[in-house]
Amino acid sequence: MKIAVCIKQVPARDWRPRLNEARTWIREADATYEMNEPDAYALEESLRLKETHGGEVAVCSAGPARVSHVLREALARGADRAIHVEDEALGSADGFAVADALAGVMKDEQFDLILTGLQSDDQGLAQTGVVLAERLGLPHATIIMEVQVGDPAGSGDARLRVKRELEGGWFQWVAMPLPAVLTIQSGINQLRYATLKGIMAAKKKDIRRATAPPGAAPLQKIVSLYVPEKTKKTEMISGSPAEAAKELVRKLREEARVI
């Protein structure tokens, strides 16, 4: 099975936001970056599918030059090759621009299955995978917690059966033909980490670089970016741990009356 997994590089979780002068985007040069967490789960799922069904895993990313770090990391974890659509503007682009950039390099590859994370930890648009499916003319399902590929009827046509997460602890199985696009939920599997052997092997693996297609005009624009306003007046309690603890207990008992 020929599997593609689309990953994004996002600011690390402990990054403290700093804005550019126009306050329309972050200061990218100040951020430290890591693989988007839901994409890491999508990568792991694609490696497991390859281990079960054979084939290859190609990891794809659309973003600035810095993205090659997470592509190399994915190769070290076991992906076979990488495709990098390189363009500095893709770092802050919306889901349509990213999906169009990915679709441009993926459409001639004839992948059987395309996985990606359900959303990114930066803009959190939760659109790219679904838009990519539409651009490639493929069926899709989102927020997936289990992937089965099989041919139960013995018809020679492998089919996909996936477990979608619904809200409030509900799930649903959905069947569809291959090829297809799935957006993967965090926690679908246990992540593996790169071994030294994997890191060495990754150095010899191919990262194909492609240029982004001449993009259509962006469909959304961030006009300002700011630290959210507080919705509540938070009373901050300071002091040593013992003092703060004592004061909190007093407040919960006497002011809030919840204990």
Next chain:
Amino acid sequence: MILVIAEQRGGTLNRTTWETIAAAQQIAAGRPITIVLPGASVGTAARELATAAVAEVLTVESPALEPYTPDGYTAALQSAIEQLSPSLVLLPHTYQTRDFAPKLAARLNRPIITDVIAFKTTGGQSTFARPVFQGKLTAEVAPQGPAPHFVTVQVGAFRPDQAERGATPAPVRALPVNVEAGAIRQKPEAPFQQAKQAVDLSQAARIVSVGRGIKEQANIAVAQALADALGAELAASRPICDSGWLPMERQVGSSGQTVAPKLYLALGISGAIQHLVGMKGAHTIVAINKDPDAPIFEVADYGIVGDLFELVPALVKALKDS
């Protein structure tokens, strides 16, 4: 005209649909609002929607729309939108909307701004606020290009009881659409719950909830000791349950349980929006986090910036001493 796409399951409307109607009424500024309700047989729910102060309610009915599939909904709603030519399309930001709305917007090549918490209109142009970078920042976003512009409204961002009701019911009519059942590629099975929910966190009076700040599974005991001292249930944010440190049934947030206890004590939880939607209805929220900029402090009544491994034992002691 502003279009609201309502969501029903088994003929029952969800709460977020009413929140979205409230948002539409606030943004409309005199423009008429039309509600579209897709499904197979949705007459009763449509009459319920007609109690809202809106211009009309349109049912978009086809046997091919039950059960829900993204292919079916995209085809039906594409047809509805082409017939109605709205300037703005509002949808509740539910898992179902996330599944089909980006496809619908992509097919029509129109912007979709997701997870919106507020809007601002100046000179006839609206911008929409949405959380980004895990809630650390808010982005104000302007849709570009021709209408319609799609906007999905975050769960809990508007209040359902703010949805204005009409003096008389709005007219309900059927909007004919043609959905070809054979073109739907997804074949859904019946929804199910993984396991009987042994823990009903929604009934808990007090909850101690842990996030990534707990660092490792062995440290869950630290939080458990505090829960015991408070007579509280133990809960967690998604990453903790993903790691298997606590069972999934103890997860609070959009994919887990929604809770509204008297006391919600968040230990080492940063406060990503997926978690906040599950707990911001709590009466009193306490946040303990080492990061003073953690978004959890935006919803907290009391906050302590510090090391939870020092503070939690001190809290247990203070509870026992007093």
